[in-house]
Amino acid sequence: MAAFRLQTPGNSVYEDKPMPVITLHQLQKRTKHELISDEAACCMDPIMGPTTVRRAERTREARYPIHRRLRRAAIRYFLDEGWDVVPHGIGVWGARKAMADLAIAKERRIVFVECLTQGWVYYQNAQSKRRLEAFFRLWFVIEDPAIAGGTSYRHRAERLARKSRVFIWSYGRGLTRRSTRTRKARASARPFVRRLAAFH
Numbered sequence: 235m236a237a238f239r240l241q242t243p244g245n246s247v248y249e250d251k252p253m254p255v256i257t258l259h260q261l262q263k264r265t266k267h268e269l270i271s272d273e274a275a276c277c278m279d280p281i282m283g284p285t286t287v288r289r290a291e292r293t294r295e296a297r298y299p300i301h302r303r304l305r306r307a308a309i310r311y312f313l314d315e316g317w318d319v320v321p322h323g324i325g326v327w328g329a330r331k332a333m334a335d336l337a338i339a340k341e342r343r344i345v346f347v348e349c350l351t352q353g354w355v356y357y358q359n360a361q362s363k364r365r366l367e368a369f370f371r372l373w374f375v376i377e378d379p380a381i382a383g384g385t386s387y388r389h390r391a392e393r394l395a396r397k398s399r400v401f402i403w404s405y406g407r408g409l410t411r412r413s414t415r416t417r418k419a420r421a422s423a424r425p426f427v428r429r430l431a432a433f434h
Contacts, residue, residue: 255309256318256339264342267369272323272333287323287333300377304349305335307403308375312338312347325366332365334372349375352383355390360398371399378404 258271272287279290295302309321317338324346325333334346348363355376366372377383379391381404394400 255313255321258320258322258324261318261320261324261337261339261344264339265344265370268327269337270325270327270333272325275323275325275331275333291323291335298351300351301349303405304351304375304377304403308347308349308401309336311401316340326369329365329369332363334363334366335375337370345371345373347373347375352377352379352387352391355387355394357390357393360394364398373399373401375401375403378402380404 258269262269272291275287276284277287277290279285279293282290282293295305309319312319317340320337320339323333323335324337325331334348336347338345338347346366350359360374363374364372374394376391376394379388379402391400391402
């Protein structure tokens with residue numbers, strides 16, 4: 235197993251804590267589908283030009299740290315829930331360039347996890363990521379619409395939750411109960427599966 239270094243807040247001092255994770259190679263042994271790392275996938279970044287998906291993503295996270303917080307919170311949460319975690323971007327050959335932010339697994343059950351900041355919670359963005367569902371389940375992690383954004387974001391988040399399993403995150407808050415999608419989602423002001431513990 236590898237070790238992933240996560241910064242977590244404690245007494246206003248940030249400490250690196252090692253987190254056991256699995257590698258892409260280890261996950262590949264659990265599926266017949268050919269996986270691809272964001273370090274091997276290339277893209278055209280509007281600022282850097284041709285580069286790897288990972289480098290482009292980490293550069294954007296430096297400018298917009300909320301996505302990094304979502305991703306790190308998701309990694310810690312799923313590790314705490316007993317999942318094996320591949321803590322970096324991952325895709326599947328045949329998914330037409332769609333990649334998720336991380337992958338989680340329990341034995342041969344594999345789920346891709348995509349983190350979306352409020353500005354990216356739109357139908358078109360979700361649909362492009364759902365190309366991954368031809369191969370594995372796809373879950374989303376988003377900012378808590380009860381705290382971030384306004385009415386428009388809340389409606390977009392509710393729409394996402396009707397079709398997909400969604401986890402919500404907000405800084406400084408804990409977990410919430412599980413709720414359902416579809417009819418109960420429409421009746422509830424907070425139609426989401428779980429609240430992620432807030433880790434930077």
